[in-house]
Amino acid sequence: MHIQKKLILLTLAVFLSSCGKSEKNEKKSETNIEFASNMTISDDYAFTSSTLNNDLLYCWDLNSESFDVFCSKPDCKHETYSENNNTSCSAASPGGSFYVYSFLYNESLYSICYSNVNEFTVIKSNTDGTNKKNVLECDITFSTVGFPSFCDGKLLFIGEVFNTDNLESSDVDGEYSLCLLDLDELSYEKIADVGKENECIIGNKSLYLYNDKAYISYSEMNDDSYSDTFESFDLSDGQKTEILKMDSNINISGYDENTMLYSIYDDSNISYIYKLDLETNDKEEILECDGTAYSIYMDDDRLFYLCNTSNSDGTDKRGATIYSLKDKKITKECEFADDQYVYINGRNSSKYIILYQNSEQDSFGILSDEDFWNLDFENAHFCFEQLDY
Numbered sequence: 001m002h003i004q005k006k007l008i009l010l011t012l013a014v015f016l017s018s019c020g021k022s023e024k025n026e027k028k029s030e031t032n033i034e035f036a037s038n039m040t041i042s043d044d045y046a047f048t049s050s051t052l053n054n055d056l057l058y059c060w061d062l063n064s065e066s067f068d069v070f071c072s073k074p075d076c077k078h079e080t081y082s083e084n085n086n087t088s089c090s091a092a093s094p095g096g097s098f099y100v101y102s103f104l105y106n107e108s109l110y111s112i113c114y115s116n117v118n119e120f121t122v123i124k125s126n127t128d129g130t131n132k133k134n135v136l137e138c139d140i141t142f143s144t145v146g147f148p149s150f151c152d153g154k155l156l157f158i159g160e161v162f163n164t165d166n167l168e169s170s171d172v173d174g175e176y177s178l179c180l181l182d183l184d185e186l187s188y189e190k191i192a193d194v195g196k197e198n199e200c201i202i203g204n205k206s207l208y209l210y211n212d213k214a215y216i217s218y219s220e221m222n223d224d225s226y227s228d229t230f231e232s233f234d235l236s237d238g239q240k241t242e243i244l245k246m247d248s249n250i251n252i253s254g255y256d257e258n259t260m261l262y263s264i265y266d267d268s269n270i271s272y273i274y275k276l277d278l279e280t281n282d283k284e285e286i287l288e289c290d291g292t293a294y295s296i297y298m299d300d301d302r303l304f305y306l307c308n309t310s311n312s313d314g315t316d317k318r319g320a321t322i323y324s325l326k327d328k329k330i331t332k333e334c335e336f337a338d339d340q341y342v343y344i345n346g347r348n349s350s351k352y353i354i355l356y357q358n359s360e361q362d363s364f365g366i367l368s369d370e371d372f373w374n375l376d377f378e379n380a381h382f383c384f385e386q387l388d389y
Contacts, residue, residue, distance in 0.1 A: 090129035151209035253296035
């Protein structure tokens with residue numbers, strides 16, 4: 001059953017996106033938007049698209065758990081532009097372009113779309129996806145490395161420029177830049193150069209906007225050295241501040257207002273989990289654990305993390321752990337089966353979005369806060385398979 005227009009308007013209209021809280025935006029921020037791989041997650045919805053073609057938009061209602069093509073037109077065949085260049089489906093990407101991300105802001109749906117190298121387009125439409133308008137064309141590739149961060153109408157992202165004179169070569173490498181897209185002003189700017197694609201690694205949770213500062217983490221590699229850097233840029237004057245610099249890998253799990261959670265992994269097969277105060281830039285070690293720790297979440301007195309440990313026989317052990325911050329000890333842990341993989345795709349104020357994979361299943365699901373902290377992943381309400389068609 002297709003999502004009806006009335007339901008879409010009731011569920012999705014008038015959402016404002018938020019970020020790290022500050023006095024300036026506290027009243028304006030009503031719901032969070034978190035960016036994940038091919039998905040945006042808010043308190044009430046998630047938008048995603050086909051992982052192969054990215055030319056048809058889907059909406060996942062996180063309250064009713066319904067999932068369908070984001071089109072309210074009755075009897076629509078949901079033809080893409082490549083199938084019919086006169087398609088009237090409101091979920092189809094315009095003009096043969098492809099969706100990168102879509103999200104609601106200020107009573108409109110915004111979509112980041114691309115079709116050509118070193119270009120991307122911002123499409124604005126009604127909250128039901130109709131009346132699409134091209135409102136901004138940008139002369140840079142919207143890179144999918146490093147999930148964007150959205151705050152108060154501004155989108156922090158990684159832009160990439162390729163040498164178009166050498167596109168047929170297998171050695172084409174882009175140049176990464178830290179960029180800011182302003183949806184209120186309908187403009188974008190490059191904040192800083194980051195590095196070359198073959199010499200620079202940018203993790204998924206490497207970008208963050210907070211208190212008018214842009215944060216980025218990246219790794220630099222060459223034949224002789226390796227280093228990880230976490231730094232900030234003041235958006236008012238462009239001043240750069242280096243916060244962390246080390247030879248070990250800085251694996252950022254995410255942010256909660258002014259706190260960043262990250263882990264450092266060294267050659268001894270041990271991870272050290274830290275939290276960092278973005279107001280003072282002070283860091284605090286929380287614990288150390290065997291293996292590679294990632295997907296770290298924290299509430300008032302508990303810490304959650306996934307961990308991958310290499311066994312002496314060459315196999316891997318994967319699992320999840322709950323650590324008591326008050327008692328300084330592990331209170332619950334579980335080990336995944338050999339063919340079982342659990343990924344935390346994101347969260348909103350009351351739910352966690354997980355991707356669950358085993359030999360029989362490859363699905364996205366909703367996990368309650370209680371089940372998450374009890375490690376009851378089997379209680380997730382699985383709503384749809386990966387869109388790989």
